[in-house]
Amino acid sequence: MPDGLRLALTTLTVLPVRGPRALDRRTAGAAMTWAPLVGLLLALPAVAVLLGLQALSSGELLPAVLVTALLALLTRGLHLDGLVDTVDGLASYRSPEQARAVMKSPGAGALGAAALVLVLGVQAAALAQAGADGHGTLALLLALVVSRLAVTAACTPATPAASTGGLGALVAGTVRPWVPPLLAVVAGAGVAGLALLADERGLVASLVLAVVLALGGAALLRRHAVHRLGGVTGDVLGALVEVTTAVVLVVVALDPLA
Numbered sequence: 001m002p003d004g005l006r007l008a009l010t011t012l013t014v015l016p017v018r019g020p021r022a023l024d025r026r027t028a029g030a031a032m033t034w035a036p037l038v039g040l041l042l043a044l045p046a047v048a049v050l051l052g053l054q055a056l057s058s059g060e061l062l063p064a065v066l067v068t069a070l071l072a073l074l075t076r077g078l079h080l081d082g083l084v085d086t087v088d089g090l091a092s093y094r095s096p097e098q099a100r101a102v103m104k105s106p107g108a109g110a111l112g113a114a115a116l117v118l119v120l121g122v123q124a125a126a127l128a129q130a131g132a133d134g135h136g137t138l139a140l141l142l143a144l145v146v147s148r149l150a151v152t153a154a155c156t157p158a159t160p161a162a163s164t165g166g167l168g169a170l171v172a173g174t175v176r177p178w179v180p181p182l183l184a185v186v187a188g189a190g191v192a193g194l195a196l197l198a199d200e201r202g203l204v205a206s207l208v209l210a211v212v213l214a215l216g217g218a219a220l221l222r223r224h225a226v227h228r229l230g231g232v233t234g235d236v237l238g239a240l241v242e243v244t245t246a247v248v249l250v251v252v253a254l255d256p257l258a
Contacts, residue, residue: 004030005037011167012038012148014076029174032155036183039148042074043141050127050136060136064128067140068120075241082238083119084112089229096230100162103235119242126249135203139252142191146211147244149187150218151237153180159222160231167234184211202258210251214244 003020008031010019020027046067053063072080089103091111102109108116130139152175161172188211192204218240225236
């Protein structure tokens, strides 16, 4: 297995994979490029569990909540921890150095805890609504891929690291600028093709819109993090995953272009 893929799996999942033989910026860049594929790998058990629970349950909320919990377990809750820390840091309105110190503190602030509850609630509710409309599988698959693509997009040279240490410093600027747009087109085309195969022609436009809005929202959050924190950190990358996941699920659940 390539070192980049090993690093992506050990960083973004709980899979028992041996770490890379070399941990350098080249390997980090490869790992961040592989991130959307990791999202696709996570989608396999998540979709299987969702379909199984939907077959056993008379409603959609319980399967959605349990799949949301499963994803937290499969990622060791690291992205959720990043969401909490990022919100606390951004909400502190302190200098970049002081805000990053807030993010490193072991406790969770009120706003960070509220963000955790709200984002998880939105994800579960949106997935339940998409499931009720028969779109749960496509929504979940797209959300897991595009949310990891947001991480890839945050690692191009246009976005600096917030500090000289940590995951952010290792991966910042390691992905070539043309990679995220190309992967976005591939992801959008792939899920649109699946929708057509599933005879969901009317959903295609909303799926593409979900990709555009999710990555656009991730770009805004990334720019705000650069402005307030000085750049990206590992916590910011985790926050991007969770927020982007929520945006995709909400757009597909609302299906505004139907």
